[in-house]
Amino acid sequence: MTVADVYVEFGAREARDVSPSYERLAYQVASDRELLDRLAGLPEPKRQPNLLFAVVRLLGGPVTDPAGFRAFALERWDEIAAQMLVRATQTNEAGRTAALLPVLAALPQPLALIDVGASAGLCLFPDRYAYRYGARTVGAGLPLLDCTATGFTTPTRLPRVVWRAGLDLNPLDVTDPDDVAWLDALIWPEHTHRRERLRQAVAVARADPPYLVRGDAVTDLPALAAQAPAGATLVVFHTSMVYQLPDPQAFADVVRSLPARWVAVEDPALTGAALPAPPSDALYNVLSLDGVPLAWVRGHGQSVTWFAQDSLT
Template identity: 85%
Template sequence: MTVADVYREFGVREARDVSPAYERLARHVASDNDLLDRLAALPAPKRQPNLLFAVVRLLGGPVTDPAGFRAFALDRWDEIAAQLLVRATQTNEVGRTAALLPVLAALPQPLALIDVGASAGLCLFPDRYAYRYGTRTVGAGAPLLDCAATGFTPPERLPRVAWRAGLDLNPLDVTDPDHVAWLDALIWPEHTHRRDRLRQAVEVARADPPHLVRGDAVTDLPALAAQAPPGATLVIYHTSMAYQLPDPQAFVDVVRALPARWVAVEGPALVGAELPAPPSPALHNVLTLDGEPFAWVRGHGESLTWFGRNIH
């Protein structure tokens, strides 16, 4: 797949009907040879649309006007490239916990949680947020996370968490304004609701800073898992992280060897099983428990379409 293909696919499958600004921008980049040549000189993981657009936002550049974006990017490409090389898409979208909740609430309680690719650890607090699945609300905290639920009955209660920890190559600190600014830059321009709930989730995490470990998902996960307290169900989970791994199968092998339940919201390629057709051509991830697929999930957790067995 060429760089232009990556941007065209992002515009069609991820940004369409979700972010008109990023759909326009992706289409423009896909047809701009000057920008494509510069992107092609970078390592493949650093060419991602989300990463490029977020870096330009962080540097104060325009992302709603393709012509202004192009002028800014070409004028300051050296600075942009330097940021692309040292940053990653650590979106830490708390809306994805709405997809995790039905599985977490159904497991034997209490839970010991490890979020792999934790970023700032905001998805380590599924028991502190509130969720609205259509007309049913679960929990009473903030932020309130909306998820369109199809094909399943939402849980009646939140999980009980006895211990929580995160693993990341470059964990972000919720008390560091620069780190929080990067999380904000990763949010798409029209998504004021996501920006609001980011602020609320950061406040939750600042009140009880999560235990975050700097380390590799493959080599350092067993040691962190060994720290989990006895008497709690150890749950290792991750959301939209596996595509960044150099060897996803090595990670899967490590997780399966641990005495833990494994929950993932990742692309269909990680599942390795036959799946029903997704609800629409838009990009969907798959919710799995111990490798068994249960539901289609939109990228930010805004919808959950259940197709698996009942786990309640």
């Protein structure tokens, strides 16, 4: 797939009906030879639209005006490229916990959680947020996470978490304004509700900063898992992270070797299983438990469409 193809697909499948600004930018970049040539000079994992657009936002550039974006990007490309090389799309979307909750609430309690690719660890607090699945609300407080639930009975309780930890090559610090600014830059321009949600989730995490370990998802996960308390169900989970790994199979082998339940929200291509048709042509991830696909999930946790028949437990 060419760089132009990547941007066309992003515009058509990820940004369409979600972010008109990013849809326009994606198509512009896909047709702009100067920008494509500059992107081609970066390592493949660093060419992704989310990373480019977030860095431009971080540097104060325009992302709602394609002409202004192009001028800014070409004029300050060296600075943009330098930032893209050292940063990653560590989108720490608390809304994704709404997709995790049906599984976490059904597992034997209490839970010990490890988020692999934790960023700032905001997804480590599924027991501290509130959720609204249609007419049913679970939990109290802020943020209140809205999720459209189809094909399953929504949870009636929050999980009981007695230990939580995150693993990341570059963990972000919720008490560091610069790290929080990067998380904000990763939020798409029209998504004011996500920006408010980020502020609320950061407030939760700052009140009880999560235990985050700088390390590799493959080589350092077993040692972190060994720190989990006895008597709790150990759950290793991750959301939209595996695409960044050099060897996803090695990671899967390590997780399967642990005395843990494995919850993932990832690209459907990574399941290796036959799946039913998704609800629409939009981009969906797949929620799975111990490698068994359960449901289609929109990228920010805004909808869960269940297709599995077997019991969660």
